[in-house]
Amino acid sequence: MKRVTVISGKGGTGKTTLSASLAVLSENAIIADCDVDAPNLHLLLKPEVVEKRTFKGGKLAVKNPDLCIDCGYCRQVCNFNAITPGFEINPIKCEGCGTCVAMCPQDALELKEVETGNVYISKTEFLPMVHARLNIGAENSGKLVSEVKKLADNIAGREGKDLILVDGPPGIGCPVIASLNEVDLALVVTEPTKSGFSDLKRLLKVINHFGITPLVVINKYDLNKNISKEITGFCQDRGIEIAGKIPFCQGIVSALRLGKIAVNYNEADRARIAIEDIWNNVKKYLKE
Ligand code: SF4
Numbered sequence: 001m002k003r004v005t006v007i008s009g010k011g012g013t014g015k016t017t018l019s020a021s022l023a024v025l026s027e028n029a030i031i032a033d034c035d036v037d038a039p040n041l042h043l044l045l046k047p048e049v050v051e052k053r054t055f056k057g058g059k060l061a062v063k064n065p066d067l068c069i070d071c072g073y074c075r076q077v078c079n080f081n082a083i084t085p086g087f088e089i090n091p092i093k094c095e096g097c098g099t100c101v102a103m104c105p106q107d108a109l110e111l112k113e114v115e116t117g118n119v120y121i122s123k124t125e126f127l128p129m130v131h132a133r134l135n136i137g138a139e140n141s142g143k144l145v146s147e148v149k150k151l152a153d154n155i156a157g158r159e160g161k162d163l164i165l166v167d168g169p170p171g172i173g174c175p176v177i178a179s180l181n182e183v184d185l186a187l188v189v190t191e192p193t194k195s196g197f198s199d200l201k202r203l204l205k206v207i208n209h210f211g212i213t214p215l216v217v218i219n220k221y222d223l224n225k226n227i228s229k230e231i232t233g234f235c236q237d238r239g240i241e242i243a244g245k246i247p248f249c250q251g252i253v254s255a256l257r258l259g260k261i262a263v264n265y266n267e268a269d270r271a272r273i274a275i276e277d278i279w280n281n282v283k284k285y286l287k288e
């Protein structure tokens with residue numbers, strides 16, 4: 001079984017548009033939407049939820065008022081200003097570090113696991129899907145990404161899937177690193193802008209650090225052919241393969257507006273041909 005993460009250094013590069021198209025083109029795969037902070041793959045794949053699981057990814061200090069003697073030690077040691085002058089825990093500010101629990105002379109405090117999101121197992125018209133949503137303001141999205149990937153792995157193993165496609169989160173933070181863990185290939189989507197190029201460089205450093213092979217996709221490459229050329233040169237100098245270049249296509253804009261997938265939309269023909277080439281390159285790489 002192979003694992004491919006589609007990733008980009010920033011949002012809005014067309015990563016999810018490409019992921020949804022690859023989901024359609026793939027033959028025996030499962031897809032994991034690891035953009036748990038702001039998921040949007042469901043808008044295109046329209047999953048039907050089969051199972052919903054609660055995710056407990058955070059901890060919170062909880063006080064037993066019967067044991068508290070109002071000594072105030074907890075307030076003195078909390079570095080997050082999460083304890084009120086009346087020695088109550090502010091759940092928004094509490095980071096669950098446990099310092100107050102360790103310092104309370106009365107054992108009046110304990111850390112409790114709290115629900116920080118939900119994980120969904122779904123079916124779609126094309127392939128099974130695992131996705132999640134982090135609660136508003138909740139942290140630890142890296143842990144939730146790992147949970148989504150683990151669940152997709154289990155289902156893929158049970159159902160004899162050949163491939164796990166991961167739609168990764170944007171950026172280079174902890175959730176991105178979690179989405180790259182133990183994958184065979186990172187398909188990196190960029191766009192020909194100064195900021196897109198700069199984000200690509202940062203992301204390639206992270207990918208390189210973890211020893212993963214990147215393939216690069218330049219989306220809307222023809223909007224700035226000079227920067228596309230610079231990106232191509234940069235990749236060639238480092239032995240990084242360009243998996244393909246997708247032209248700007250008004251049909252993709254119309255497809256997205258209608259909640260349709262690019263490769264399934266007639267008016268997005270120019271882009272579809274490029275995406276099919278990219279998919280063939282990915283398959284070729286995975287076979288090698
Ligand atoms: S340290 Fe314990 S006993 Fe003291 S105020 Fe805090 S909760 Fe109450």
Ligand code: SF4
Pocket residue numbers: 060061077078079080081082083089093094095096097098099100101
């Ligand atoms: S667990 Fe940490 S952050 Fe939360 S109230 Fe206690 S000391 Fe403050």
